[in-house]
Amino acid sequence: ISKCNEIEQTTINVNTPNDAILNLIKNEGTTDNFINHNSISTKIDDFSKQFIIKKDDSDPSRLLNVILPTNFLNYRQFIAKVTxxxxxxxxxxxxxxxxxxxxPSDSSLINIHGLHAGHKYDIAIYGRIINETHLIKEETIFMDPVPLNFHDNASITVMHTNITMRALKPERALQDTFRVEYIQLNPPKRYPILDVHDIPEQKYVDFYLGNLNPGRDYDVKVTSIRGDIPSQPWQGVITTKPLQVTNVSVVDVIDLNESGCxxxxxxxxxxxxxxKFKILYGPTTATENGMHKIEVDHTEKSVKICKNIIPGMDFLFIVSTEKSNQLSDPQKVTLTIKPLPPINLSILPNIDKGLYKLTIYxxxxxxxxxxxxxxxxIDDNSIKTEGEMNTERIDNILLCSTYLNLIPGKRYEVSANTISNKKSSIKILRNMALPPGFDMKNFDLTLNENNGIITIKWPRNEVKLRKLIDxxxxxIGNGSTLQIKVESLSDRKVIKNFSTNPYSAKDIIIPNLIRGACYNIEIYTLTQNGIVSNDKFEKNLRISMTTFDINTENISKTSTIVTFNDTGKIGDWHENSEDCKVAxxxxDIHGSNVYDKVFNMQSNDKKLFSRIVLNNLKSYTKYAVNSQITCGKENDNICSQSTRTMNMITFETEQDIPGYIKNLTVKTLNSYSCHVSWKPPTEPNGFITRYLIIINPDKSNLIEExxxxxxxxGNFDNNNKKIDSIVDNLVGGxxxxxxxxxxxxAGTSSVSNTDNTIHIQMPIGPPPKPTTSVEVIQNTVRSTDLSIRYNMRMLSSKNGPIIKIAIIVAEIDPKTEMPREPPSHTLMSSMSSYTWYKVQNYEISPPYITSITNLKPQKNWGTKSISEVIGIEPNCELKDPDVVCNGPLKANTLYRFKLRMYTADNLWTDTNYSEIAKTDLLKSGFMFRTILLFILLALSIAIAIIFFICINNCRMSKKNGEKKRPVLFGESSSGSSSIGIDRNYGSSSKSSSFSSETTPNHKQNQWAAFKMLIRNRTAEIVNKFSLDQSSFSNHHTSKDIDTTSNCINTNTQKLQNSSRISMFSNTEDNNKNTPISSPIMINNTNGQLVSSPMVGPIKSTKTLKQRTGFDKKLENLGTVPQKIILNTVIKTDNLSRSRPVKIENFLEHVRLMSADSDFRFSEEYEELRNIGVNQTCIASELPVNRSKNRFTNILPYDHSRVKLISTDDDEGSDYINANYIPGFNSRREFIAAQGPLPSTRDHFWKMVWEQQVPFIVALTKCVEKGRDKxxxxxxxxxxLSVLYNDIEVTLAKETMYDDYVLRELHLTHMSYDNSPKKIVYHLHYKAWPDFGVPNHPGGILHIVRLFRSKVPPSKNCRPSIIHCSAGVGRSGTFIAIDRLLQCMAINQPLDTFGIVYEMRLERCQxxxxxxxxIFIHLCIAHAIEQEMLKKQNYINIMSKNQSKSQNIGQNQLLKGIPITNMPHSHEHDSQYSPQHYNGILLDHQYILYTSPRQKNPSIQGSANVWINPCQPNQINEGYHTIDIRDFHQNPIFIEEDEGIAESGL
Structure with missing residues (x-):
């Protein structure tokens, strides 16, 4: 279209085609003289003829195509102009x-489209060469007209004899005439052609086709004509409407076989x-859609309809004519269908009304x-009775009924028919004689049989009898009688007929019937003319059977007599049926048959079972005698089989000697006890009162027993259950x-080598470890020998006969005060290769055997005390090196001694080492007394100096008018003051005096400094002079000796060249006092941190006694206040149960608790040790449950233990070692459980299923240090899938991390059909070390937060299982941290003491x-520090433009801790190495310590310094309150999580 527009706007300079041809010849090089103009004209004609203009076949009314020549003759473009x-x-x-x-590049034709139908167009073809346009061809074309459309916006009206057609003329189309041609198809008939001239002003065109026949098909064709060009015709078949049918009639079918048609x-x-004809029919009440439809061919004039015709109903029939989907007007007719005749009729007597009932069905x-x-x-006398009855429905049966007064036995002719809408059916006829009535129940007749006599009785009540007569x-009739017929079914003989009537009321008695035989009894009424009643009473009756009296005689251990006596004889005549039998x-009581026979009831067999002798019975056994008489055959349908069971009698034989017990098994438990189990004898032969276990030692044993x-x-409850017993006091081997x-x-069962005896050999093991040790006789110690003493009661033969004992001498290393063990590659299995000779080349001799004594094995060694002299054999150096020799000891040398006991050469046990004994110098008495005197003098001087300093400081304070605190040691030589840590971070130091609340703490801190001074001075003196530990009030006991490594767990460390900070000192800040709660020791030479309760190695022990070396606590001295609660603790009504601390005070609280080597932690934990210990554990101590406990001292309390659902009545089936533990959200938020044993893993999964546990946290490896945890x-x-009892556990997903594994487990209960799967998450934390606690809190904090992300806090959450090995240590730590983190998230006070107190009430330890x-406190402190660092980073960013001298206190940081449990990234919490933990926060005042720690060069002097990170106007050395990189790793402190427990059975 754009091209067309462009051409329309361009001026076409039309030249002749000759110019184009001439230019073409000139271009070929021909001069004007040689051009032939005639040939040019010929070429032009030929070129124009190659352009062909024609209509498109697909749409000749609107499309034209101009076909272009293949040679364009220099024409660059062709143009078709349409006019x-x-x-x-x-x-x-x-x-x-x-x-x-x-x-030329587009196509070989020009497509002219969008023309109008019937229009005349002038088509001119032009060619263009450069800027010249030439007319090539011009042609005029008429477009085809288009036909009318009688489908869209058209209507065709059809009548019986005419058709009217109307259509919308095509828009902008031209036509001259419309031609209509139509013919009748069948029978064929042609009509004249109709031409209708077009009137352009009219929008529609109408045609009327008249004089047609009804119900005929007409082929109609309409064509549009333009000039002499016709369009494509519209053609269709139109059918005229047919006429309706006439003379419609409907009639019933008379034939009985086709009733309902x-x-x-x-x-x-x-x-x-x-x-065809369309017929609709149905009830007159039905709608046209609900009527039935049938179609009949046009050749039919009638139809028979039987389907869906219901007799007796009014039907409507509609008939229509159809011709090619044209329907005529309908014709309707109605008809009442004749009803069906009755099915049957009956006349029966009615006893209640005394009339006959006519019923028509x-x-x-x-x-x-x-x-x-x-x-x-009509009766016999031609008397007619008529009537009409309405229908009724009884028991879903449609009928008519009435009551009539008729005569019994008389004959009647009865007819009946039905009526519907006044239309009657055909009649049915019956001719019948009326039967008399009979009803056994209404007549109140009774039929009885007793002991072979049948009796039929009339009612005894006079009123009932008179009613019956009426x-x-x-x-029934006055002359009618009651008939009784008795017939034997065995031979089908009629015994007798009996008759009676109510007027005489005579009873019928039928005697002399065979006992157990079957008879048919028939009772009915009979009229005088012989008409029998329709109703009869008929019964097959089996005569009652005889009975027996059963007794027993002469009962013994194995025999008795049973007698049967017939008691059924009545009168003289008595006979039993031949088809009766007695079984x-x-x-016995176990169901075993001892006698089982069946006898015939005839007289010949009676003798066989009247007296039965029973032999070979079991002793003390109950027997039952059951007997039953059966008459008739089992599958007899005529007369059913009858049985009579006699009363069962029982008897019991006398007791006898019992038989052998069964299933005897013996299982050794250890070297000296075994478990014996058996089941009672199969034949107890009496009441077992007890069992005897006889233990016979073998004659070949080393120890004669x-x-x-x-x-x-005896098991009095159930003699079939297994009986268990433990046999102790055996000897191993x-x-x-x-x-x-x-x-x-009756006696004791006999002994059998195979049935009730088992031979065993007890396993031999090393002797039990004695609780006492060898004692050194003090007054016998000399330079080269001494005497030791031991008691023979130390020896025990429980694990095996002791064949010899040896005495081992061990020289003590002065540094460790323990023997120096030899290199591991030189040790023999029994260390027998070390003799006195072999150890002489060692600087410190390893342990060696000094004497061996062979013993005669005994079971009991008595209490004899044995003394032996060590070091008395001379000339040992001359003997063979492998010979044991009691050579002399070294002078002035420390020794320990122990006893080794052997049950075999490779099985032995050592006692604990004795106390340290030091051999004398050649002259040692004067030197020992000198050293002792020096110690006492040094202690006296130290105490005097302390009290002098205190008194002096107090006087100076009063003199200057200041409350100046006493200084125990002077300030540093450089003059720099020691700077203390304020207990309340961020508090003002400008107050003029301490409040009254701080005074007790000052006294407490003063006393703590005194304790530290005394302890350190005492330790230095002890180490310097290597005094025996017994001088310290005998403070080392056997508990302090590690029996595995033979080393005493001591923790004495000398602190040399270290200066100590004073516990109370002046500060430079306005001369005000700041208390210092915890000193830090810094070496004078290099500034490295030596000892601090907060930073660096923490040398702490489990008890105050082990840390200080004193048997009694210093706090028990009279001048010391006892159990002073820190002022960081919120005051509550019951501080013995709860000690909450505010979050902002928690870091200070932990610092104060850590002071003096964790002294306050130790004291506080001591208060928790005995919480809950007196509660009952009855279920765990049942014998059946002992093997379910991993440790014998970790048992669940009864009140809080988890109970499994019992599947049976077995004792202990509900037991598992687990307790409910309260959490932050509910009282049963957790279940603390022991690590499952192989025998309890099914119980564990049963608990998971029943408690609907969502999450399991495992805090232990399966094996740690070679022990099964x-x-x-x-x-x-x-x-991937394992079945634990009935629960299938499938590993769906497993994700491995460095320190833990997260698993997704799917649980299915196989016992329940269509049981839904349950999803349980399993978090296995494997980074908890074998001993102690993790090195850093970051890992466990990440695990707790990961757990809480999977189990969001909810009051309705099901309990999660937390377990380690025993389920108390690590599990309790995990639960406490989780609760404290949730308290911290909502800004609640942190009550670690109260949480542990509450948990110990639910589960022990x-x-x-x-x-x-302590680790719980450090984890929470670390979490608080993390939040502080985040807040500090935020403050640093926000305060870039503020003054650099501005300072923010710790309380301000803590107040800004988010009150939500913020998520932590995995990179932060999982990478918890010291380098990550001790990062640097780049700010002008808050710098964390780096590793290793460096001293701030701005502080001069060698004095120890502790910097308060939140003290104003200080250049802080570090902002670090807690560092546990070397937390409690000294041997004294380390204690295995479950180490105190013993292995369970």
Whole structure:
């Protein structure tokens, strides 16, 4: 179109085509003289003929195509100009002039489109060469007209004899005439052609086709004509409307076999055509849509309809004619269908009314409609009775009924028919004689049989009898009788007929019947003329059977006699039926039959079972005698089988010696005890009162033992259950035979080597470790020898006979005060290769054997005390090196001694080492007394100096008018003041005096400094002079000696060249006092941190006694206040149960608690040790539950233990070692459980299923340091799905991290059909070390937060399981941290003491040691520091433009901690190495310590300095309150999480 517009705007300079041809010849090089103008004209004609203009076949009314030649003759473009030249046509009908282009590169034709139908167009073809345009061809074309459309916006109206057609003329189309051609198809008939001239002003065109025939098809064709050009015709078949049928009639079918059918007929006018007839029919009440439809061919004039015709109903029939979808007007007719006749009728007597009831039975309403019934009766005397009855429905049966007074036995002819809408059915006829009535129940007749006699009795009540006589006269007849017929079914013989009537009321008695035989009894009424009643009483009756009296005689242990006596004889005549049998069954209490026979009831067999002798019975066994008489055959349908069971009698045989017990098993528990189990004898032969366990030692044993017997009570409840017993006092390695005998009042079972005896050999093991050790006799110690003493009661033969003992001498290393063990590659299995000779070349001799004594094995060694002299053999250096020799000891040397006991050469046990004994110098008495005197003098001087300084400081304070605190040691030589840490971070230091609340703390801190001074001075003196530990009030006990490594766990460390900070000192800040709660020791030479309770290695022990070396606490001295609560603790009503601390005071609280080597932590934890210990654990101590406990001292309390759902009544089936533990959100938020054992893993998963546990946290490895800590109870990659009892556990997903594994487990209960799967998450934390606590809190904090992200806090959440090995130490630590973090998230006070107190009330030893208790505080402190660092970073960013001297206190930071539990990234919490933990916060005042720690060069002097990170106007050395990089790693403090527990059975 754009091209057309462009051409329309361009001026076309038309030249002749000759110019184009001439230019073409000149271009070929021909001169003007040689050009032939005739040939040019020929070429032009030929070129124009190659342009062909024609209509498009697809749409000749609107499309033209100009086909271009293949040779364009230098023409670059062809143009087709189209001009509408239609005559007498104006705009807008006339078409606009348009131009169409074609380019050589586009196509070989020009497509002219959008023309109007019937218009005349002038087509001019132009060619263009550069700027010249030449007319090539011009042609005029008429476009084809278009036909009318009688489908869109058109209507065709059809009548019986005419058709009217109307259509909308095509828009802007031209035509001259419309031609209509139509013919009748069948029968064929042609009509004249109709031409209708077009009137341009009209929008529509109408045609009327008349004089047509009804019901005929007409082929109609309409064509538009323009000039002499016709359009494509519109053509269609139009059908005229047929005429309606006439003379419609409907009639019933008379034939009885076709009742419920009609015949419908009609007549179609001859001038009308039709294809078929449509018939609608149905009840007159139905709508047209609800009627039934059938179609009949046009050749039919009637139809028989049976389907869906219901007799007795009014039907409407509609008939229509159809011709090619044209329907005629309908014809309607109605008809009432004749109802169906009655099905049957009956006349029966009615006892209650005393009349006869006429009943006419009708068809169901779905088959026939019936409104009423008519009947007619004619008797023998031609008396007629008629009547009409309405229908009724009884028990879903449609009928008519009435009561009539008729004569019994008389004959009547009865007819009946039905009526519907006044239309009657055909009649049914019956001829019948009226039967008499009979009803056994209404007549109140009784039929009885007793002991072979049948009796029929009339009612005894006079009123009932008179009523019966009245009924008898009405419906039975005065002359009628009651008939009784008795017939034997065995031979079908009629015994007798009996008759009676109510007038005489005579009873019928039928005697002498065979016992157990079957008889048919028939009772009915009979009229005088022989008419029998329709109702009869008939019964097959089996005569009652005889009975027996059963007794027993002469009962013994194995025999008795059973007698049967017939008691059924009545009168002289008595006979039993030949088809009766008696079955006798005698069995014991276990169901075993001892007698089972069946006898015939005839007299010959009676002798066989009247007296039965029973032998070979079991002793003390109950027997039952069951007998039953059966008459008749089992599958007899005529007379059913009858049985009579006699009363069961029981008897019991006398008791006898019991038989052998069964299933005897013996299982060794250890070297000296075994578990014996058995089941009672199969034949107890009596009441087992007890069992005897006889233990016979073998004669070949090393230790001679006498046999002994154990007594076990008999199982009085159930003699079939297993009986268990433990046999103790055995000796390891010895052989025994164990016999179990049962005992009754009759005697004891015999001994059998195969049935009730088992031979065992006890396993031998090393002797038990004695609780006492060898004692050094003090007054015998000399330079080269001494005497030791030990008691023989240390020896125990429980694990095996002790064959020899040896004495081991160990020289003590002065540095460790323990023996120096030899290199591991030189040790022999028993260390027997070390003798006195072999250790002489060592600077410190390793332990060696100095003497071996062979012993005669004994079971009991008595209490004899043995003394031996060590070091008395001379000339040991001359003996063979491998020979044991009791050579001399070294002078002035420390020694320990122990005893080694052998049960075999490779099995031995050592006692604990003795106390340290030091051999004398050649002259040692004077030197020892000198050292002791020096110690006492040094202690006296130290105490005097301390009190002098205190008194002096107090006087100076009063003199100057200041409350100046006493200074225990002077300030540094450089003059720099020691700077203390204020207990309240961020508090003002400008107050003039301390409040009264701080005074007790000053006294406490003063006393703490005094304790530290005394402890350190004492330790230095002890180490310097290597005094025996017994001088310290005997403070080392056997608990302090590690029996595995033979080392005493001591922790004495000398602090040399270190200066100490004063506990109270002046500050330079306005001369005000600042208390210092915790000193830091810094070495004078290099400034490195030496010792601090907060930073660096913490040398702390489990108890105050082990840290200080004193047996009694210093706090118990009279001048010291006891159990002073820190002022950081919120005051509550019950501080013995709860000690909450505000979040902003928590860091200060932890610092104060850590002072003096965690002294306050130790004291606070001591208060928690005995919480909850007196609560009951009855369920865990049941014998059946002992093996379910991993440790014998970690048992669940009864009140809080988790109970499994019991599947049976077995004791202990509800037990598992687990307790509910309160959490932050509910009282049962957690379940603390032990690590599952192989025998309890099924119980564990049962608990998970029943408690609907969403999450399991495992805090232990399966094996730690070679010990089994927890059985692997979950599936792994090798076995993705494992069935634990009825619960299938499938590993759906497993994600591995460095320190933990997160698993997704799917649980399915196989016992429940269509049980939904449950999803349980399993978090396995493997970074908890074998001993102690993790090195850094970041890892456990990440685990707790990960757990809480999977189990969001909710009051309705199901409990999560937390377990380690015992389920108390690490589990309690985890739960406490989770609760405290949630308290911190909502800004609640942090009550660690109260949480642990509460958990210990629910499960024993929760948070098992002091180390874990401290670790909880450090984790929460670390979490607070993390939040402080985040807040500080934010403050640094916001305060870039503020004064650099501005300072923000710790309280301000803590107040800004978010009150939500902020998520932590994995990179931050999982990478918790010291380098990450001790990062640097770049700010002008807050710099964290880096590792290793560097001293601030701006502080001069060598004095120890502790910097308060939040003290104003200070250049801080570091902002670090807690550093646990080396937290409690000294051997004294380390305690395994579950180390105190013993292995369970």
């Amino acid at each position: 509408d030249v239609s005559p007498s046509v104006d705009f807008p009908i006339r078409d606009v002039n348009r131009t169409f282009l074609a380019f 009609i015949i419908l007929s009609w007549i179609l006018p001859i001038q009308s055509g039709a294809d 009708l068809n169901n309403s779905t088959k026939s409609k019936t409104e009423s019934c008519k009947y007619s009766m 009924i008898w006269s009405k419906i 006798i069954l005698i069995n 006498s046999p002994w017997t154990l007594t076990v009570n 010895q052989k025994y035979s164990i016999t179990v005998l049962a005992v009754t009042v 927890c059985h692997q109870y979950w599936p792994d990659q090798d076995q 929760m948070v098992q040691n002091e180390q874990q208790y």
